[in-house]
Structure formats: structure tokens, C-alpha cells
Amino acid sequence: MTGSLVVVGTGIGAAHLTTEARAEIAGADEVFFLVSDPLSELTVRELAPRARSLGGCYENDRSRRAAYERMVEMILEPVRAGRRVCAAFYGHPGVFVLPSREALSRARNAGIEARMLPGISALDCLFADLGVDPAAGGCQIYEAGDVLRRELIIEPRAGLVLLQAGVVGEETHSPAGSAPALPALSDALRQWYPDSHELVLYEASPYPGVSPIVERIRLGDLAAASLSERSTVYVPELDPQ
Numbered sequence: 001m002t003g004s005l006v007v008v009g010t011g012i013g014a015a016h017l018t019t020e021a022r023a024e025i026a027g028a029d030e031v032f033f034l035v036s037d038p039l040s041e042l043t044v045r046e047l048a049p050r051a052r053s054l055g056g057c058y059e060n061d062r063s064r065r066a067a068y069e070r071m072v073e074m075i076l077e078p079v080r081a082g083r084r085v086c087a088a089f090y091g092h093p094g095v096f097v098l099p100s101r102e103a104l105s106r107a108r109n110a111g112i113e114a115r116m117l118p119g120i121s122a123l124d125c126l127f128a129d130l131g132v133d134p135a136a137g138g139c140q141i142y143e144a145g146d147v148l149r150r151e152l153i154i155e156p157r158a159g160l161v162l163l164q165a166g167v168v169g170e171e172t173h174s175p176a177g178s179a180p181a182l183p184a185l186s187d188a189l190r191q192w193y194p195d196s197h198e199l200v201l202y203e204a205s206p207y208p209g210v211s212p213i214v215e216r217i218r219l220g221d222l223a224a225a226s227l228s229e230r231s232t233v234y235v236p237e238l239d240p241q
Helices: 019-027 038-047 064-080 098-109 122-130 182-189 219-224
Strands: 004-009 030-034 084-089 113-116 139-143 159-163 198-203 213-218 232-235
Touching (some): 004 064, 004 098, 030 038, 064 084, 064 098, 122 198, 122 232, 213 219
Parallel strands (some): 030 084
Antiparallel strands (some): 198 213, 198 232
């Protein structure tokens, strides 16, 4: 028997789960999931009562990369044994979800059927909640740590989205999350923006009817800001002079 793998996104909250993703979760022989809120977990377990969480792959103060490797192998073991497997990840499974892409790549390289279904990401929620149209003036999207690791050239006349800003500089898993490189990120942004430039600290809401977290601060205050591991920083474009 030949196994298969489908990777789906649960969206930011349980209400975002698509009809197609629900069908894949309910119809799979094995289901694995990694979500960030109890309502999404409950929804997955209602569709697949024996679904297994990938959250146990994280170990405090251990490398995130090592955790991702454990997730990939946990997903692929039943696939290689001929099972039909569905792996459900928070948000969009192709947006900053390394284990989903790695599992798909390894399965395809082994000649196994593997595909991805989209989901609503934090980026989609940001565009809706902040009223940002990425087509209006352009939009740049980076992982926050890349601003520090790579010699990026930022275009200040277009909006800038910094994903995973709440864990920038964090190499190991921490249950509370941290952003040890936030001061360095703040310094790096000063190459393109003045201290007075307004930023938005954004966190999408996982619950219907609950407002997102939206905090507007000056760039000069970013280094001392309090972020969660789910925080995204949005930097609006500079006003044309």
C-alpha cells in the first residue's frame, strides 16, 4: 500500500478551517496537528478523535530546528508505512512553517503523493484588520531576523511586514517566548526610518468576535516594547516628501 500526505492550514482560529481541510482531516488514517489555541485543537479532535499533537516535539531551551526535525519524522513515519496522513498547522501551512515544507519535500523525493492546501495566515488577517492594501503602494514581507542576518535593502516608500518579530533572535524554544534581538532590530530599522515613525504591533485574534491586538508605537520605543511570540510588526510607508 502506498501512503500519502496532505498538509492543511487551520487558519488563525477554528472558524477559518476550510471545507476542504475539514474533509482531509476527517478522512485521513493518521492526523497530526500543531495549533496555538484550544478551540482549534478541539475542532481538529472532533474531526479526528485520535489526532496527535506535534507540540510535544518542542523541548524548553532546545533548538527549534531539532524540534522541527522530530515533527517531520513523526509525520512521515506512517506515510512510509502506507498510511494516508494529514498534518494540520496553524495559519497557512506554507507561510513560515518549516516542518510542513520539509515533510512535503521528503515525501515527494521518495515518490510519495504529497500536497498542500492553503489556510488563512496572520498576514491575511493583518491586511483586513489594519486596512492595508498590499497592491496600493507595494508591500515587503520578511522574517524579522532576516533584517539582521541578511544585507536587505528596505524600500521605505512601501509597507513593511516583519513576521515572527516576537521571537526575533530566539534560537531555542521558550514557553513564554522572547525577542532578545529586538533592540538590534530597532537599530537596523533606523537606517531607513526616523525614530518618530509610527509602527504597529499586531496580533491576530484566534477567536470570532474578539478584537485583534493593535498597538501603535514610535520606532524609538520598539526596543523596549512587549511582544508575544505571535506578534507581527507592521511598518507603514514613509509619507512622500
